[in-house]
Amino acid sequence: MENIIEVKNVSFSYGQNQVLNDVSLTIKKGEFIGVIGPNGSGKSTLMNLIIGKLKASRGQIYIFGESIDKLKQKHLIGYVPQRSFSFNLSFPATVFEVVMMGLYASIGLFKKPGAIHREKVHDALKIVDMYEHKDTLIGNLSGGQMQRVFIARSIVSDPQILILDEPTVGIDARSEKNLFDLLEKLNKAGITIIMVTHDIMAITEKVSRIICLSGGKVNEHCTAIDLLEAGASDLYGYPVKLEKHEHGGEKL
Numbered sequence: 001m002e003n004i005i006e007v008k009n010v011s012f013s014y015g016q017n018q019v020l021n022d023v024s025l026t027i028k029k030g031e032f033i034g035v036i037g038p039n040g041s042g043k044s045t046l047m048n049l050i051i052g053k054l055k056a057s058r059g060q061i062y063i064f065g066e067s068i069d070k071l072k073q074k075h076l077i078g079y080v081p082q083r084s085f086s087f088n089l090s091f092p093a094t095v096f097e098v099v100m101m102g103l104y105a106s107i108g109l110f111k112k113p114g115a116i117h118r119e120k121v122h123d124a125l126k127i128v129d130m131y132e133h134k135d136t137l138i139g140n141l142s143g144g145q146m147q148r149v150f151i152a153r154s155i156v157s158d159p160q161i162l163i164l165d166e167p168t169v170g171i172d173a174r175s176e177k178n179l180f181d182l183l184e185k186l187n188k189a190g191i192t193i194i195m196v197t198h199d200i201m202a203i204t205e206k207v208s209r210i211i212c213l214s215g216g217k218v219n220e221h222c223t224a225i226d227l228l229e230a231g232a233s234d235l236y237g238y239p240v241k242l243e244k245h246e247h248g249g250e251k252l
C-alpha cells in the first residue's frame with residue numbers, strides 16, 4: 001500500500017516547551033487511525049503539523065510523497081479542528097456559507113462559486129443531516145449541530161485525507177453514531193482518516209490502528225494503561241491519568 005503520510009524525525013517546540021521529540025510515523029492510504037494520549041501530549045500539535053499549519057522545528061513531513069511546505073493541493077486534506085464549535089459564535093455566516101468556505105482552496109478566494117459548488121455544499125449538508133438548517137446563522141446552532149457543519153465543511157472538497165480532532169466531544173449518542181457510520185463509509189470509499197479521540201467505542205470498534213502519544217513520543221504499540229486512560233476519560237468526561245503502583249510483595 002502507498003504511504004500517504006510520512007512524518008520523519010519531527011520535533012516541535014512552542015518557545016522553550018518541547019512538545020514533540022523526534023517523532024516518526026507512516027500512514028498508508030486507506031487506513032483509519034485513532035490517535036490517543038493524555039491532555040497536553042501534543043495530539044493537536046501533531047495534527048496541525050500534518051496539515052501544514054505549524055512548521056516542524058526539525059524533521060520533515062511528506063503528504064502524497066511531497067513535502068508539506070510544497071504541497072499545492074491543500075484541499076485534499078480535510079480538517080475538523082478541536083472544539084471547532086467554541087469560537088467565533090458571533091461570526092455572521094450561515095451554515096451554507098461556512099460549508100462553502102471548505103471549497104475556497106479549490107475555487108480560489110476571489111472567484112465566485114458556481115452552481116457546481118452550491119450543489120457540492122448541499123450534498124455535504126445532506127450527508128451530515130443539516131440540509132434543512134442551511135440558511136441558519138452558525139451562531140444559532142447547538143454544539144453538536146455546529147460540529148456536523150464543520151464536518152460537512154471538511155468533506156465538501158472531496159479530500160483524500162480527513163483529520164478530525166476530538167469530533168465527538170459535545171455531541172449526543174445518536175449524532176456520534178451517525179458520525180462514525182459516516183466516517184466508516186468515507187473510509188470504505190478510500191479516504192484515509194486520522195481521528196484524535198477519547199471515544200472508547202471508536203477506539204475499540206472503528207479504527208484500524210491506534211497511535212499513542214506521550215512524553216513527546218509516538219508509540220504504535222499502545223499499552224493497556226494508554227487504552228484504560230482514554231476509556232476512563234471518555235466515561236467520566238474529563239481527563240483521567242492512571243498511575244502504576246509497584247507493589248513490593250507486601251502480605252495482606
Ligand SMILES: Nc1ncnc2c1ncn2[C@@H]1O[C@H](COP(=O)(O)OP(=O)(O)OP(=O)(O)O)[C@@H](O)[C@H]1O
Binds near residue numbers: 019042
Ligand atoms: N499555541 C500554543 N502556544 C504555546 N503552547 C501551546 C500552544 N498550543 C499548545 N501548547 C502547549 O503544547 C502542549 C501540547 O498541546 P496540544 O494541544 O498539542 O495537546 P493535546 O494532546 O492536543 O491535548 P488535549 O488532549 O488537551 O487536546 C501543551 O503543553 C500545551 O500547553
Ligand SMILES: [Mg+2]
Binds near residue numbers: 043044045165
Ligand atoms: Mg488537542
